[in-house]
Amino acid sequence: MASIQRRDNGKWRARYRDDASKEHARHFERKVDAQRWLDEVTAQIVTGAYADPKAGRATFDAWFREWSSRQVWAAMTEVQADLVRRSLTFGDVPLAQLRESHLQLWVKQMQARGLAPNTINTRVMTVKAALKAAVRDRRLVSDPSLGVVLPRRANRAKAMEVATTEQVGRLLAATTPEMRAYIGLCAFAGLRLGEASAIQVVDVDFLRRRMEVERQIQKRRGGPPEVKPPKYESSRTVYVPDELLSMLAQHIEAGWSSAEGWLFPGVTGRPLSPSTVDHWWRRTAASAGVQGVTIHSLRHHFASGLIADGCDVVTVQRALGHKSPSVTLNTYSHLWPTAEDRTRVASGRLAAAALGLHVADSPRTEEVN
Template sequence: MGHVEDRWYKTQHHPGGRRERVKTDLFGKGLRYRVRYIGPDGKERKKSFPDRAKRDAEAFLVSTETDKLRGSYVDPLAGRMTFMEYAETWLRTRSFDESTRETTEFRVRKHLLPFFGSRQLASIKPGHIREWDAAMVGRLAPSTRSVVFAHLRTILGAAVDDERIVKNPCSAKSVKPPRPVQRRVVPWRYDQVSAIRGGLAQRYRPMVDLGTGCGLRQGEILGLGVDDIDFDAGWVHVSRQVKLVRSRLVFGLPKNDRDRRVPLPDSVALVLRQHVDDFAPTSLTLLWENPASDERVTVPLLFTTTRRGAINRRTFDGKSWRPAVVAAGIVPTRATGMHALRHFYASSLLDAGESIKALASYLGHADPGFTLRVYTHLMPASEERTRRFIDATFQQGVVERS
């Protein structure tokens, strides 16, 4: 059991049992009260308090002993680690695919370490979180701010799990997580998609068909092999993508680490058959996921550069896609990348009456709820169908009564 020690006084015992409190050599110097207790690891811990703070010392001792009994004790020394030290450890030990690790490292080091890096974990309070977030307004886009805040909350949450701090300051009621602005998706018209397709080199045009007709992501299109297409059964097997990791092209799993099957329309199959005849697939070998690994995968790719190499999305976007978008009379923005083809695909399926669950599966979304939030405004209005159904029901009732 711990106790509170008064460093300014000591008790002297005299013959006959008389006791006397006398000043020590430390009287008037430094902090007066020192709490001494044994930690769960069997080692002695101590914490000092100033003069006239005996009640605070006693309250600390009671709280510490209670936490030990509950199993929620956190060693105060553990929280002295700086945020920078802990964040670097978190980045090193967190399970990421390499492309996600690269972007996460960049955000943490650029947007979190300058503010929190030198602070001790235990010293970070909700007020610091609010101060940092307010400073990011106007400097970061709302969506980026939201992602960086999520990194901060996850790092401090891991510190709680590692028993370095008692609670996560990001979870305080006074801290309001930044929310990204949810912009409404406005799908391109068919004539716009057709114009962009016509502005691409012939060897790249079927990429538009796969985006609008199968909903594949850009990296999934670039990583598609001829063996992934079942022309007879009418399916596309999405099992990999081409990713840019630390400036190197690698193969990797699709987003959310899930492969999937997507229906292959006859019109798209016809285009792909012709493409295979015009541009024979090229077998290319790339590293798998991590440029530092030795694992390699060989795929007969459908789409390659004019030099028969894997396509770098940054080069393709700058030299092929963006000029085609401009030539189609569309102002290039962050919303006019190849991802817009997936919006065209989603709007077409919803207009045809496809379910959100099926659409989420085809798009490779982990949560159908996300698909619903993004595309709910594109679902066909049901008001007219409701009127027709009720009118038909009432008319049938009139006929039966007559």
């Protein structure tokens, strides 16, 4: 509903009601200007491009707080999102006044501070999600982040640090006896740090040679670590090799598990906290003389071994507990053989077979001659 009326002072008052029956009005010197404004608003409403002008007065920080409070996030994701919010240079800018230049300056400042391209990309993606939600909620007409240029990420093959077999061996030799099985769970079963810390004795089925991953230890801001379901609901069954089963059996027999059944308890009997594990890892890596390798590099070691042994994408996805095969491919696609690699191997087999026959026939050929 829209209308134009002439006021006693001679000005023209244009008004309309939006989808929420909220009235909006503006005054103009000329009737033609009032009609033009109403036509523009009507076109925006019809095409779905309308945004409440009053809603755009709220600052981006206020909107981000409102939007993030509705998100179903894990505890650490909430912590990371709040870190992004506090790092913004345009938090006090009203939504309707937010421009691409605000975001591009923020990116430039993060680069100047030496943040890694992956970190910058992740932070910007969080802000983009909030802006897209503002457009869907009709707080914004358009997304001002669409043209923002992000720093180029390093090549995945170069950026990913995959622990080598030699490095894993050195780490196993350097660590304390009660933590050897921890390295084994990460390197030979592909468990994440939090998942390895949350394994209990009852999770290991020695008879069927498998292990259930049903929980993880997760940091909580301002409080002790929590026992939570695995990341992205990635509860799974891991099929354990005999070598790892032996490590786990020795660990349990040595009495290193707690009375409550946790395989890797801290001094309180509860599972090791992520900060405690991180401290142990840095000390172990230094003792082993291994640089640039994180605990997550052991998980990459496991994944690369499965791929090298010919496992398909779905098999690797299930073993790692990824949300979907596309996540696995996005992470490890560079480790799978390419079509060129397969062609080269196949043609090599043909050549080897033919050359082998030629060598075998050579003596008989000489005898005939």
